[in-house]
Amino acid sequence: MSDLKQNEVQVSIIIPTYNESENIIQVLKTIGDHLPKDIATEAIVVDDNSPDGTGKVVEDYINDTQNKIGYTVDVIHRKTKSGLSSAILDGIQHSSGETVVVMDSDFSHPPKIIPQLVEEIKISKYDIAIASRYTEGGEVSGWSTKRKLISKTAKGIAKAGLGVNESDPMSGFFAFRRKILEGIKFDAIGYKMLLEILVKTKGAKVKEIPYTFTDRTRGSSKLDSSTMFDYVRSVWKLYRYGHTAKVSEPRTSIRFISKAGRFYTVGASGLLVNYLVSLLFADAIINFWYIHATTIGIIVSMSSNFILNKIWTFEDRNFEAKKTLAQYGKFVGFSSLGALIQLGMVYVMVDNYQFAYSLALMLAVIIAASSNFILNKKWTFKEKVWS
Structure with a gap:
């Protein structure tokens, strides 16, 4: 572990993984290249028992690079594949930073955006900062027409059915102030934790930062029919939550x-x-x-x-x-x-x-x-x- 663990952690980066052994080490290295040196940071990799040994790869990396990467890296080994949102929630519960960043491990979320997200939370005093594909200046690269259509349809359902105003409520790359989650019970269904946070923290100050989403070049996408079904379940439960309130x-x-x-x-x-x-x-x-x-x-x-x-x-x-x-x-x-x-x-x-x-x-x-x-x-x- 890095000596930063001895200091009070200011920023926690949650990285859920499943079969990302080809990407995860380079992602961790690139995060280190872009982190401000004066902010004590931890990264928590939450691995869902990846058959390709992603969790073990991270564990070996931690041991081999002790005190050399400039920030703390920990890994949580989960026994089963329990879903992206629940993995993020587990990571949050094991983290200690006042500011929490959530990102993917396949380079679709560029680590160089992390300092901008953190700055909006720590300096500009926003509660949530979203790396947005759809706000002005943002874009998506490498997606097929079919994938773009699925994404925009899901976004439209969220905006119309749940009343969220953000241009990219489906983003998987975002940061937030830990205290806004106090007293909130999460269902953690499916793969869009941000959407649940936005619905259940109405009134939070939100900032969107444009970025270019680039589709993965290694590994395979996790989008399948079960993911779509989980999204429908999630929207239904969030709608019921909002309607009751x-x-x-x-x-x-x-x-x-x-x-x-x-x-x-x-x-x-x-x-x-x-x-x-x-x-x-x-x-x-x-x-x-x-x-x-x-x-x-x-x-x-x-x-x-x-x-x-x-x-x-x-x-x-x-x-x-x-x-x-x-x-x-x-x-x-x-x-x-x-x-x-x-x-x-x-x-x-x-x-x-x-x-x-x-x-x-x-x-x-x-x-x-x-x-x-x-x-x-x-x-x-x-x-x-x-x-």
Whole structure:
């Protein structure tokens, strides 16, 4: 260990890892190259029992470079792969710095940005500093169109459903003042810890710093279907958290966001209905052409969405036949606009860009659902748009 451990640690850098043996040592070295020498710093590597021995690689590095790297490096060996957010939370609990930095270990998050993040917390007195891909001056390099679409869709869901205002609430590269977490219980679901922090520390002062995200050159991406499912679970729990906290909220803006959140939550349930029904008809029953299967999925999900939105989102429990049929007709009409968008996207992504049907379907349903809220709020359920 470095002698810095004898001093009070000011900055803790949390680095979760899983199969990053090719990258982690160079990342640790590069962090040391950019750290201010007058700030006592520790890095905590949280390894999820990597099959490639990442944790052992870090442990050997610590022992071989004792007192030579300029800052403390520790490693936490977890027994199972328990998820990115929980790894970050474990790292935070084992750290002692007043300022905490979270970053990936694959060079997509450049260590040279760390001093800027720390400065915003320690000198400019912000509570949270986010390295942002989407604020002015930020960008993404090396991503496919598909990956960019997934990222922006996830960001849009977070901003619309959870009411966060930051341009990159999905960033995995950020710093925060430790004390803002006092008294907060974290669910630590999925891979976007920042989003949970932003939702549960409303009122915190946030600064975004632009940077260029560069996709990994070694190792493999951790983005898969289970990651997407965990994200949906996380957004749902955060929405419920925010809704409970705002039950008596008198402000129109918050009521609007809450109602929009319910609408998009229903949309998420419709996504699941649409996805399962479409796959059922495309693969499991009679092998429909994917366009026909998608159409059936749309019809079933429209019906379930109408009932849930009528009862829960717009709190209309008048089921008089004439009124309900009229509402259903309008709801289907407006939703059909989104359906046309969905069909077009599925066709283009599958036929022109060779997306897997299951992925194309999921992306198309998410994007199409976004066009329905305002029209149905105003014309189907007769509410003022801003209410």
